[in-house]
Amino acid sequence: MSALEQNLKKAEAYLERFRRDGVLNHIAGEAVPAGDGATFESISPIDLKPLAKVAHGKVADIDRAAKAAKAAFHGWAAMPGDTRKKLLHKIADAIVVRAEEIAFVECMDTGQSLRFMSKAALRGAENFRFFADRASEARDGKALHAPGQLNITTRKPIGPVGIITPWNTPFMLSTWKIAPALAAGCTVVHKPAELSPLTARLLVEIAEEAGLPKGVWNVVNGFGEDAGKALTEHPDIKAIGFVGESATGSLIMKQGAATLKRVHFELGGKNPVIVFADADLDRAADAAVFMVYSLNGERCTSSSRLLVEASVHDAFVAKVVEKAKRIKIGHPLDPDTVIGPLINPEHQAKVLSYIELGRKEGAGIVAGGAAVDGPGGGTYVQPTLFTGVSNRMRIAQEEIFGPVLVAVPFNDEAEALELANDTRYGLAGYLWTSDVTRALRFSDALEAGMIWVNSENVRHLPTPFGGVKNSGIGRDGGDWSFDFYMETKNISFATSSHAIAKLGG
Secondary structure, X not given: OOHHHHHHHXXXXXXXXXXXXXXXXXXXXXXXXXXXXXXXXXXXXXXXXXXXXXXXXXXXXXHHHHHHHHHHHHHHHHOXXXXXXXXXXXXXXXXXXXXXXXXXXXHHHHOOOHHHHOOHHHHHHHHXXXXXOOHHHOOOOOEEEEOOEEEEEEEEEOOOEEEEOOOOOHHHHHHHHXXXXXXXXXXXXXXXXXXXXXXXXXXXXXXXXXXXXXXXXXXXXXXXXXXXXXXXXXXXXXXXXXXXXXXHHHHHHHHHHHHOOEEEEEOOOOXXXXXXXXXXXXXXXHHXXXXXXXXXXXXXXXXXXXXXXXXXXXXXXXXXXXXXXXXOEOOOOOOOOOEOOOOOHHHHHHHHHHHHHHHHHOOEEEEOOOEEOOHHHOOEEOOEEEEOOOOOOHHHHOOOOOOEEEEEEEOOHHHHHHHHHXXXXXXXXXXXXXXXXXHXXXXXXXXXXXXXXXXXXXXXXXXXXXXXXXXXXXXXXXHHHHHHHEEEEEEEEEOOOOOOOOOOO
């Protein structure tokens, strides 16, 4: 039996419960159907066949979940930080135990390859451990002295929060948002992406089996126009953390305005990788290929614009083409697969429409450029590379969110910076050069929330994660997460008598 056949057998065993029972909502510690009994189907992108019936939550379900989160809030917020720390570590331990199950289910639900998803659960556990270790100090503030006065700051959890997560790496990104909220003392209503809801069910189940009190973490499945809208408008939800498209972020901000909700958005990107002639070109080529073609290109930090100094442009592009053509497209559970099927037929059609648009705009395709008849007949697309691209073309300006890279030459540092910043997005940037002074100068002027110099996206959890311009609002990571999920309070003590103005006598 091949490795793929063995993995398929395991996957079917893990999926059997979903095929039998469906994916229910989780409210106040109970797995429940939608209030009106409505469901929708989760389809595997591998063969376009149903994986499970999913509870279709709407306004009433969100209201019930929000009230459960509100009822559980005071007890959870009052729990000592050390106690929350121990509980979150237990959740992390339980995630590790079920890491294979999580990975296999995620592969079948999203089309992402096992070589990446095998690490997603472990990344999720790492997120829980990182924020668990900070739970005991989350409320800590500062002592600020002034003449005749001592100010003491402290932080308190903001209240029940809404978390809306995307479909591309749903398990890991759910932990990235939910772990700090719980560590801060907030309760949660989570709306997973409707296109990949299965592992959200596993995650809340793992948390409660580890001892999380009922009502602290609630999950309602549904669509943006019903469950999502109800969550962002609900008066008991004090903040919304969202990962997804920029247009949806704008809509959420409008929906939350009436209740003055705090928002944190991690949105789209059209991220440049800038390669100067003095860089280590072999390493830069490896990094550029990894950051655009891993995770099927369905990642917000994808390096989807390749800006290369003209003197080495052709040679560098040739390196990338050679690597792209060797990338294995296949079944996500095949250990050798790099690119699996895109999330669904609509998204595949979108990506293919951009490839056709690039042709019409006059760009040349030097790798890929078509759909693939892959295993199961799902939504496969070749890793694609365009050359002869102008930065004014739509394929150079709009987020494609697939395995598509555009290459643009530049003549000098000034032109490279102008091209890199000439986009409405500003999530990430990748800079390759051996000139330290240039690296400092260029990264300071680059309009992006996160910049990696001579590196692909290597995350260090204490650092801030987020974008500028249309790529987001706010930062995750380290203490920045607690700033979002907590309110800061200042208490001022007089340490000496001071003159008080007398009015009225």
